[in-house]
Structures are given as C-alpha cells and as structure tokens.
Amino acid sequence: MRNSIKISGKTVEDAIEIALIELDVSRDEVSIDIISEGKSGLFGIGATEATVKVTRLGDSSAASGTAITYLNEILSFLDVDALATIRTVNNSKNKGPVIDIQGEDAGLLIGKKGENLSALQFILNRILRSNSVDSFVTLDIEQYKERRSQSLNTLAAKVADRVMNNKRSITLEPMTASERRVIHTALADHPGVKTESFGSGYNRKVVVMPNNA
Template sequence: MGMPENKNELYNNAKQVLEEILSLMGLTGSVFPSDEFTATDENGEISSIGLNIEGEDLGILIGRRGQTMVALQYIVRLIMAHKMQVQVPIVLDVEGYKQRRCEGLRTLANRLAEQVKTRKAPFTMEPMPAFERRIIHITLADHPDVITESIGAGESRKVVITPKTLPQN
C-alpha cells in the first residue's frame, strides 16, 4: 500500500490507533486534528499529521518535560507505519501542551538572542529534545545578530546561541 489518498484517511487511522491506546491505558480523551502540527511539502504531499488529545487528568500522557508524550508519539508512528505500510510523521500534542511549549520557546529564543547580542557573549541553553532545539534554530535562523548550533550528544544535546561577531581579543 502506498501513500494514502488524503490526510483524512491518515488522520482517521491515527485517531483510531491513539483512541485504542488511551482505552488500554484506562484513560478517557478525545482526539482532534491539530492544524498547528499538520503540514504538507512543496508538492502538496502530506509531511506530517498533527493530533491533539483533549480530556481530564491527561498530565500522565505529557510526562516530565514532555517525555511520555514523545514516547507515545513514537509508538503511534510505529503502529501507523506497520498498518499503512508508509512512514508518516505523526505529531502528538496533549491538551495543547506542545503548542504552548513551542510559543514559549520562541519567546525565550528571541529574549536570549537579545541578551547574547547585548552582552556579546554566547549562551548555552539547558538540554532539550530534538523538536524543541529545532524550534530554537528555526526561530533564530534569520536573526541578524546571532547564530545557533547544537552541541553534545543524546539527551544532553543543547543549543548554543552565539553573537555573529564575537569581540576579538
């Protein structure tokens, strides 16, 4: 089986998988499409399907620093790849946590960029997951005064924000 005909087919299959997992976990929640995380590429092909889970007491699905949500997202991706015979990035959000986190990271990135610019000194952020580092990099990609790079390995990877022109000693 190739790429599904439309995003509704992907969404409905992903929703069914996710609802079954929630049921097995003894949790009650509703799954809705998330336009924030649904995307298509330049050819109009689906590049990601965003899903948001809404309900009560779903903090357990988010976990510490979103780690449980990332693990659940991985499981749903594996099941969908097996079921649909195609790799489709599924992006999960729980009660808008990831969306709020993205907005907060964009604000933080801009604030830190201004500090780095003013102090003319690099700033190393705390370790964060790949999707969060990507938000920092994208947010500051066109910033006129700073550059970003990821350093470290595994779960210790972090973003360093550096002035484009460091003072010469």
C-alpha cells in the same frame, strides 16, 4: 449528503455531539475545528456558545481514522481518561494529520518537557508503519506544542538580547529535536547571534553565541 457542518452548543463537547448526530458519523470519521470555545459569562450574562466545524473525512484521509483508532486503544490500555480527535487532516509541515488528545488525564501524557508526548508519538507512528500507513502523525495535547513553541520563541529573543549585550555565549537547557529546531529557526536570521547544537541524546543542547565568536 453533507460533508461539513458548523454547529454551536453550550460547550465544545456539546457542539461536537450535535454535529456528529447531524452528519450521522462517529468521532473518528471526522476532523474537528474549534472555532470558538465560548464563554460562561457572569450569572449567565454575556455568555456565548462554543462553535465547531466538523468535516467528514474522505478516503484520502484514511490514515487519520486509522491513527485515531490505534491511539484511543493505547489510551484505553494505559487507563488514561482522555480521548483523541483529529485537529488537522493535512499538516502544512509534513502533510500528515495532527491529532489532539483532550481529557481529565491528558496533561499526564505530556511529561517533563514533552518527553512522554514525544514517546507516544513515536510509538503510534511505529504502529502505523507496521500496518502499512505511510502518513506521519503529529500528536499534541490541548495545544501544548503550540504554547511551548511560543514560549521557546520568546526565550530565544530574550537570550539573543542577553548574548548581544554581554558579548558572551549562553547555553540553553537540554531540549528535544523539535524544540531545538524552534530555537534555531527563531534566530536563523538574527543579525547579532548564531546558534549551534552540541551534546548527544537527551543531553543535546543549543548554544547561542555572538556572530563574531
């Protein structure tokens, strides 16, 4: 019995469906790695197929399947046209699964500055805890968190340059705890600036200041 398969198709969804048939499993029983999203080309010229690697989950990954089941039930209850799939079984940061939500309405779940996404992640993990699932599940929507992290790292570098040039502190807009952590980490080893958080709740902010302040 094969545990993993690499498949190509016209689209990512086509490739996934073929792989599920080949492995004789349902979508919540596997992890899906998108190797290439493919290209349609111009009038079919230069088109390339999408490629995915689909891996059957082992018993140690039961938390992933349970999380997928509950999350898809939540999405159905909310009448959201989106589907949850497992991106990574063991996230290097917290050793838990990373689940990605994709679909027509997926973007609606992000909310302002990712607040809806954070709330949904909190609710899902509370449900899992109440059902004796100990793994922490990280939610993402079409790579939003990765894109947001890159944007915050770029912002941190630009703000640090301004602080050093003007010798004045700059206070950033309110951010979630995970977003503040990105800023702190990005500038932790910066020779010319330091960072601090202040405020409370949704109004907690990061201030970037000269090292000698």
